[in-house]
Amino acid sequence: MKISLKVNGKKYTREVETNKNLLHFIREDLGLTGTKEGCGAGECGACTIIMNGKTVNSCLILAVEANGCEIETIEGEAKNGKLSKLQKAFHENHAVQCGFCTPGMILSARALLEKNAKPTVEQIKEAIEGNFCRCTGYQQIIEAVQDASGQLKKKEGLKRA
Amino acid sequence: MPVVGKSVPRKDAWDKVQGKARYVDDYSFSDILYATTVRSELAYARLNGIDTARALSMPGVKAVLTHVDVQGKNAVPLVFEDEPFLAQDYLRFHGEPVALVIAESYEEALAAAALVKVDAEPLKPVLSIREAIAENAPKIYKDDNCFSRYNIKKGDAETAMKKARHIFEREYETPYQEHAYLETNGVIAVPGLEDSMAVYGTMQCPFYVHDAVAQAIGIDRNKVRIVQTTTGGGFGGKEDFPSVVAGQAAIAAKLTGRPVKLVYKREEDIIASSKRHPGLIKMKIGTDERGKIVAAIIDYYIDGGAYSTLTPIVLWRGTVHALGPYECQDILIKSYGVATNKVPCGAYRGFGSPQVIFAGESIIDEIADELKIDPLEIRRLNGYKVGSSTATSQIIDQSCGLMETIDRAAAKADWKSKWQAPSSKKGSTRTGLGISTVYYGVGLGAGGKHLDRVATSMTIMKDGSVHCAIGNVEMGQGARTVLAQIAADALGASYEMVNVVETDTALVPDSGPTVASRTTFMSGNSLMIAAAELRPRLLHVAKDMLGETRDEDVELIDGWAFSKRNANGQRIHFKELAQKLYAYRLMPSAFGWYIAPDSSYDKDTGQGNAYFVYSYCTNIAEVEVDMETGEFQVKRITCAHDMGKAINPQQVEGQIEGGTLQGMGYATMEEIRHDANGKMLNNAFATYILPTTEDTPVIDPIIVEHAYDRGPYGAKGFGEVPLMGIAPAIANAVYNATGKRIRILPIKPEKILGLE
Ligand code: FES
Ligand code: FES
Numbered sequence: 001m002k003i004s005l006k007v008n009g010k011k012y013t014r015e016v017e018t019n020k021n022l023l024h025f026i027r028e029d030l031g032l033t034g035t036k037e038g039c040g041a042g043e044c045g046a047c048t049i050i051m052n053g054k055t056v057n058s059c060l061i062l063a064v065e066a067n068g069c070e071i072e073t074i075e076g077e078a079k080n081g082k083l084s085k086l087q088k089a090f091h092e093n094h095a096v097q098c099g100f101c102t103p104g105m106i107l108s109a110r111a112l113l114e115k116n117a118k119p120t121v122e123q124i125k126e127a128i129e130g131n132f133c134r135c136t137g138y139q140q141i142i143e144a145v146q147d148a149s150g151q152l153k154k155k156e157g158l159k160r161a
Numbered sequence: 162m163p164v165v166g167k168s169v170p171r172k173d174a175w176d177k178v179q180g181k182a183r184y185v186d187d188y189s190f191s192d193i194l195y196a197t198t199v200r201s202e203l204a205y206a207r208l209n210g211i212d213t214a215r216a217l218s219m220p221g222v223k224a225v226l227t228h229v230d231v232q233g234k235n236a237v238p239l240v241f242e243d244e245p246f247l248a249q250d251y252l253r254f255h256g257e258p259v260a261l262v263i264a265e266s267y268e269e270a271l272a273a274a275a276l277v278k279v280d281a282e283p284l285k286p287v288l289s290i291r292e293a294i295a296e297n298a299p300k301i302y303k304d305d306n307c308f309s310r311y312n313i314k315k316g317d318a319e320t321a322m323k324k325a326r327h328i329f330e331r332e333y334e335t336p337y338q339e340h341a342y343l344e345t346n347g348v349i350a351v352p353g354l355e356d357s358m359a360v361y362g363t364m365q366c367p368f369y370v371h372d373a374v375a376q377a378i379g380i381d382r383n384k385v386r387i388v389q390t391t392t393g394g395g396f397g398g399k400e401d402f403p404s405v406v407a408g409q410a411a412i413a414a415k416l417t418g419r420p421v422k423l424v425y426k427r428e429e430d431i432i433a434s435s436k437r438h439p440g441l442i443k444m445k446i447g448t449d450e451r452g453k454i455v456a457a458i459i460d461y462y463i464d465g466g467a468y469s470t471l472t473p474i475v476l477w478r479g480t481v482h483a484l485g486p487y488e489c490q491d492i493l494i495k496s497y498g499v500a501t502n503k504v505p506c507g508a509y510r511g512f513g514s515p516q517v518i519f520a521g522e523s524i525i526d527e528i529a530d531e532l533k534i535d536p537l538e539i540r541r542l543n544g545y546k547v548g549s550s551t552a553t554s555q556i557i558d559q560s561c562g563l564m565e566t567i568d569r570a571a572a573k574a575d576w577k578s579k580w581q582a583p584s585s586k587k588g589s590t591r592t593g594l595g596i597s598t599v600y601y602g603v604g605l606g607a608g609g610k611h612l613d614r615v616a617t618s619m620t621i622m623k624d625g626s627v628h629c630a631i632g633n634v635e636m637g638q639g640a641r642t643v644l645a646q647i648a649a650d651a652l653g654a655s656y657e658m659v660n661v662v663e664t665d666t667a668l669v670p671d672s673g674p675t676v677a678s679r680t681t682f683m684s685g686n687s688l689m690i691a692a693a694e695l696r697p698r699l700l701h702v703a704k705d706m707l708g709e710t711r712d713e714d715v716e717l718i719d720g721w722a723f724s725k726r727n728a729n730g731q732r733i734h735f736k737e738l739a740q741k742l743y744a745y746r747l748m749p750s751a752f753g754w755y756i757a758p759d760s761s762y763d764k765d766t767g768q769g770n771a772y773f774v775y776s777y778c779t780n781i782a783e784v785e786v787d788m789e790t791g792e793f794q795v796k797r798i799t800c801a802h803d804m805g806k807a808i809n810p811q812q813v814e815g816q817i818e819g820g821t822l823q824g825m826g827y828a829t830m831e832e833i834r835h836d837a838n839g840k841m842l843n844n845a846f847a848t849y850i851l852p853t854t855e856d857t858p859v860i861d862p863i864i865v866e867h868a869y870d871r872g873p874y875g876a877k878g879f880g881e882v883p884l885m886g887i888a889p890a891i892a893n894a895v896y897n898a899t900g901k902r903i904r905i906l907p908i909k910p911e912k913i914l915g916l917e
Binding site: 027032033034035036037038039040041043044046073074075077078083087090091092093094096097098099100101102103106124125126128129130132133134135136137138139140142 | 170180184343637820860
């Protein structure tokens with residue numbers, strides 16, 4: 001089936017098999033490999049993208065369901081080669097270890113900040129609850145989101161550069 | 162400014178936050194084929210035949226491989242070589258690879274795989290440690306179902322036990338743990354010219370994979386190249402297992418003459434990849450009237466699963482650490498790595514230690530409770546200090562921060578004012594505090610001594626940038642960053658100018674595995690050696706450029722050279738030094754070869770200097786328990802760690818926080834279940850439960866630095882330690898809140914209520 005959709009502001013029209021999921025379509029057909037597959041079953045959030053303003057697990061959606069939709073992936077986060085505030089905050093606060101959860105994490109955080117410019121720690125936790133991170137213990141990720149929203153008090157007593 | 166000790170940003174984060182980092186599944190090659198695996202449905206069976214005809218006739222299918230197609234030797238080269246790349250003669254666990262289907266697309270491979278017929282005759286499987294060690298157990302490995310055994314004999318434990326004032330005897334059990342790295346295992350094998358083979362993949366130990374590929378397809382090692390792709394987590398789970406996947410993919414690539422991608426789906430990854438060994442620990446501890454340990458007799462069993470993989474060395478580490486960081490003159494430890502018909506277990510952060518730490522740190526809490534001693538004081542009384550003798554009679558001669566970790570964690574967690582004996586707790590919601598103390602031998606120790614060396618090459622490029630190639634990998638733990646910091650300061654370059662490249666076996670010689678918390682120490686030291694060779698050459702050219710006459714009058718820090726004698730503000734940039742270095746035709750490269758400090762081990766008694774140095778930590782957990790439902794919440798975990806020197810404090814905190822949460826998963830929710838026939842029941846993220854943000858307590862990391870004089874800038878290594886003592890800290894806190902002692906992990910509400 002032929003579908004048309006906008007990804008990161010760019011229009012694509014492609015022929016796609018009706019049983020292909022959106023994650024594989026984005027990665028394989030559009031070559032945007034920043035979106036990751038961690039489970040393929042809607043459990044881990046590695047494949048999180050923003051579709052018509054809402055975060056979704058792209059592994060749970062068929063590509064054909066995205067016909068006519070507007071999609072944002074991690075590749076659209078930096079503008080003109082400049083990192084977004086969130087990306088900078090993840091970079092500076094060591095919110096990245098292996099990095100496999102990072103694209104999905106950043107999109108979940110981004111969707112939160114669009115609705116709520118100054119989220120509390122509880123609200124941040126809730127917004128990224130569906131995104132597994134096995135490396136960081138989440139704390140530095142939460143700090144990065146606080147930092148991006150201008151709310152980070154540096155932890156006392158620790159040596160920071 | 163020097164960068165060691167500073168929380169500089171990670172080298173790899175820039176690409177990772179943009180989704181630009183390339184993990185194995187992000188690579189493609191023209192003409193690529195896709196592979197999927199046909200697996201055993203049975204836990205134990207005789208393999209009579211494999212019918213591949215129907216699968217072969219399916220559209221897109223290029224080949225279906227079984228053990229007869231293995232060009233080299235059908236054995237994964239780990240310790241004993243008992244595991245085949247593809248099952249032969251017997252099926253030994255549910256999920257064992259039997260055949261590989263190779264097709265033009267993944268979907269076609271998958272469709273055909275369903276048509277491969279495995280003809281096997283079921284046998285009665287052995288499914289637990291207790292079954293395997295029972296008198297009349299069916300024999301599935303040699304004549305005792307044991308892959309390996311160790312003894313530690315210090316003094317005379319039997320006699321000392323008889324003289325003990327109090328004797329405590331308890332049994333503890335620990336479950337499987339799945340690594341759940343977010344990126345599954347996977348590789349792409351690419352055949353090259355002159356019968357060479359390159360394998361790209363996610364892994365911790367490119368040189369193990371190098372061995373495996375050479376052996377699987379029977380070619381010389383100088384024709385094999387392993388390229389580690391950006392790796393989405395490892396935690397030990399990509400130590401031994403990538404050898405299996407890479408060997409299989411290489412067999413397929415050699416057979417078809419085309420690149421073959423073999424990347425696992427999550428369900429396959431959980432069913433087939435190695436796990437943390439389940440453990441059974443029998444502790445008998447004798448003390449004097451004050452709670453001082455006077456005798457210890459410990460039996461330690463681990464469930465190795467169907468093949469030995471790394472079981473012998475996992476067991477060795479656990480055996481050495483079985484009593485925990487406590488002085489005792491009379492010790493007898495016996496350990497057994499047991500065979501069962503389940504998924505093979507291998508390396509997982511802590512490597513045979515978290516099991517015994519759960520037992521040891523639980524029983525010491527039980528002793529404190531019965532003798533009415535503060536759990537913290539019993540640890541102060543017995544714990545290692547400089548001068549203590551370990552279970553292997555090694556004298557701890559330096560860098561022992563255990564007591565300071567206890568003090569600092571206790572102060573931060575407010576132990577003194579918050580801790581109360583369980584008997585004083587009332588009400589339907591109760592809080593509790595629990596503590597654990599841990600020590601951990603850094604590096605491979607006497608058990609893996611022959612592998613404990615590392616190589617590095619360092620080259621100053623013409624533009625002054627510095628290229629470092631190292632045989633240890635970045636897998637998320639931050640190695641490339643920390644090593645660049647060490648290299649920069651050792652050389653006098655700026656951090657920004659140093660690049661530690663991703664590991665490619667064509668660039669560096671075998672450095673041994675990226676395991677055992679050894680990378681900062683080992684690769685750090687080898688970089689210091691390389692830098693020490695290059696630095697005098699830089700000083701030499703700088704001297705001329707600064708108009709000095711003696712090299713020692715020149716200083717080089719953070720990318721600038723200047724005169725020590727003459728504070729006239731003249732300084733020369735690294736870039737100019739580099740150009741001059743080339744103009745002088747001085748060699749701009751150096752090689753760092755570093756061998757670990759010596760360790761030793763007596764085969765019969767286990768006595769000797771087991772590891773060259775130890776790291777230490779104290780964890781204090783705070784829980785809140787609903788006494789009616791048994792539901793509990795971990796509120797806070799305070800973790801004080803002595804790693805010698807925090808090269809990058811914020812990364813150290815990240816390791817503490819991440820490891821602590823993995824430890825909390827192990828303590829409270831993670832376990833693999835099998836049915837009565839040995840089928841794994843929960844090989845998916847929907848059923849294998851992992852901690853999310855909603856489970857995460859406040860984790861409070863504390864850095865304690867008792868420098869090790871042989872470490873780079875005093876660093877020891879500690880990446881595994883944060884996970885290791887979390888389970889007993891939480892179990893002890895649960896006991897402190899409720900009076901209910903949990904001796905079988907994971908801790909669950911039903912167990913707190915006494916229903917399970
Ligand atoms: S890959 Fe979509 S939720 Fe895990
Ligand atoms: S950084 Fe590895 S899973 Fe989050």
